[in-house]
Amino acid sequence: MAVRELDDLDRAIVYALQENARKTSTSTIAERMDVAPSTVRTRIQALEADGVLTGYHAEIDYERTGLQLHTLLVCTAPVPEREELAERAQEVRGVVAVREVMTGQENVHIEAIGRDGDDLSRIGRELDEIGLTIEDEDLIRNEYETPYDGFNVASE
Incomplete structure (x- = not known):
C-alpha cells in the first residue's frame, strides 16, 4: 500500500469532508484555502483515485x-x-x-x-x-x- 503525503490543501479537503461531506462544497473549501474550486475538485478526484477518500456515508438514526x-x-x-x-x-x-x-x-x-x-x-x-x-x-x-x-x- 503506497502512502500518499498530504499537503495543506489535501488535509483541508479531507478535514472538511470529515466534518460534513454532504454540505461542504468545493467552493467553500476553495474560498477557505484561497484556491479555485476546480483545483479542489481535481484534488478530490486524485484523493479518490489514490484510495485516500474511499466513500461518503450517510449517518442514520x-x-x-x-x-x-x-x-x-x-x-x-x-x-x-x-x-x-x-x-x-x-x-x-x-x-x-x-x-x-x-x-x-x-x-x-x-x-x-x-x-x-x-x-x-x-x-x-x-x-x-x-x-x-x-x-x-x-x-x-x-x-x-x-x-x-x-x-x-x-x-x-
Missing part, C-alpha cells in the same frame, strides 16, 4: 426508522480466519459495520441493527454458524464521530 436495537457484538475469530469471517459477517442481514481488531481474542467488532430481540437472536445464531464466537453484546445508546484534527490546517 436507526431508532427513527423503527429499528430500536443498535448493538455492538464483540466476537472472537481464529486469527488465521479473522479477515474471511469479518467479510462473511457483512452478509448477515442486520449487520451494518464490521471492524477487525488486532488482538487474539475479541478481534472482530460488529454493529448490528434489529427491530426486536428476535432479530438480535437470529443475527447471533448466524454469526455463530459462520464461525464467530460472541464474547459480549452491548446496546449502543448514541454514537459520536469527529474529524481527525490533524487534518485541520486552520488549527496549526
Whole structure:
C-alpha cells in the first residue's frame, strides 16, 4: 500500500469532508484555502483515485426508522480466519459495520441493527454458524464521530 503525503490543501479537503461531506462544497473549501474550486475538485478526484477518500456515508438514526436495537457484538475469530469471517459477517442481514481488531481474542467488532430481540437472536445464531464466537453484546445508546484534527490546517 503506497502512502500518499498530504499537503495543506489535501488535509483541508479531507478535514472538511470529515466534518460534513454532504454540505461542504468545493467552493467553500476553495474560498477557505484561497484556491479555485476546480483545483479542489481535481484534488478530490486524485484523493479518490489514490484510495485516500474511499466513500461518503450517510449517518442514520436507526431508532427513527423503527429499528430500536443498535448493538455492538464483540466476537472472537481464529486469527488465521479473522479477515474471511469479518467479510462473511457483512452478509448477515442486520449487520451494518464490521471492524477487525488486532488482538487474539475479541478481534472482530460488529454493529448490528434489529427491530426486536428476535432479530438480535437470529443475527447471533448466524454469526455463530459462520464461525464467530460472541464474547459480549452491548446496546449502543448514541454514537459520536469527529474529524481527525490533524487534518485541520486552520488549527496549526
